[in-house]
Amino acid sequence: DSQGLERPLQVASATVTAGLWLLYPKPFFEDTPYILEPGEYPTLEAWGTSGPSVGSLKPMRLAVVYEAPGFQGQSWEVSRDIYNLQQPEDSQSPQLTSVGSLRILGGCWVGYEKEGFRGHQYLLEEGEYADWSNWGGYDELLTSLRVIRTDFGDPAVVLFEDMDFQGHRVEVSSALPDVELAQHGPSTQAIHVLSGVWVAYERVGFSGEQFILEKGVYRNCDDWGSGNCALGSLQPVVQVGESDLHFVTKIQLFSGPNFLGDHISFEDDQASLPASFHPQSCRVHGGSWVLFE
Numbered sequence: 001d002s003q004g005l006e007r008p009l010q011v012a013s014a015t016v017t018a019g020l021w022l023l024y025p026k027p028f029f030e031d032t033p034y035i036l037e038p039g040e041y042p043t044l045e046a047w048g049t050s051g052p053s054v055g056s057l058k059p060m061r062l063a064v065v066y067e068a069p070g071f072q073g074q075s076w077e078v079s080r081d082i083y084n085l086q087q088p089e090d091s092q093s094p095q096l097t098s099v100g101s102l103r104i105l106g107g108c109w110v111g112y113e114k115e116g117f118r119g120h121q122y123l124l125e126e127g128e129y130a131d132w133s134n135w136g137g138y139d140e141l142l143t144s145l146r147v148i149r150t151d152f153g154d155p156a157v158v159l160f161e162d163m164d165f166q167g168h169r170v171e172v173s174s175a176l177p178d179v180e181l182a183q184h185g186p187s188t189q190a191i192h193v194l195s196g197v198w199v200a201y202e203r204v205g206f207s208g209e210q211f212i213l214e215k216g217v218y219r220n221c222d223d224w225g226s227g228n229c230a231l232g233s234l235q236p237v238v239q240v241g242e243s244d245l246h247f248v249t250k251i252q253l254f255s256g257p258n259f260l261g262d263h264i265s266f267e268d269d270q271a272s273l274p275a276s277f278h279p280q281s282c283r284v285h286g287g288s289w290v291l292f293e
Helices: none
Strands: 014-016 020-024 033-038 037-043 056-060 062-067 071-078 099-108 109-114 118-124 127-129 144-147 158-164 166-173 190-195 197-203 206-212 216-218 233-240 244-246 251-256 265-268 281-286
Touching: 014 020, 014 109, 109 190, 190 265
Parallel strands: none
Antiparallel strands: 014 037, 020 033, 020 056, 062 071, 062 099, 099 127, 109 118, 109 144, 158 166, 158 190, 190 216, 197 206, 197 233, 233 244, 251 265, 251 281
């Protein structure tokens, strides 16, 4: 966000590489904004204005929630935290019987299994999620939604083995596939996120239940959502290029047990495997994956 530039920009053209942006003619987000979607705007008229002055700008956070899989059924455009998607706080918002699919059009969000931002957590970046398996769900439930507002730059986090920031501590500034590589035990109670947004995982290799950690302090494992204080690995959500948010999703499949033999790697959906390849072990380097027989 830029509340007020030193002097208004005189803009003749613009390119939006990702997300939705609001451009205001005046500082401090005053006056009617212009909404710019991803694409090129070679002239002022291309985004509907005749005045070149831009006094402030900010990204627009927007999600569209659908009642049924495949972006079907009743939908709801959301631009703020929603405590309970099935019981909205105002009468104007639709009351969804379930959440079957999602489109994240702007910003980075966290989806929760239960109302009130509780239960299993899922990081939702810009893109389409046609059903619950696409967001790595443990089941079909997604009941509350929260937008991430933290600055994503220069990530740093401190892990403590005891509650209230006591005991052995270790500071981490990059992806760590196994906390024991940093001489930290498998149990973490308190966490201080100094900067950035982090995804912590219950097990090593960025696997198991995930927890989204924003800038702030977490005095005990209940504060960050874990019931058993198990934290095996973690990685920051980082910016790639100019504005895209990204965290690594990768899986390796091996033809033999114990990670031996031939192997193939994937970073995206794979509808079928080579007919001659029969995996017997795998390593998940990032993300949550669903394997089908």
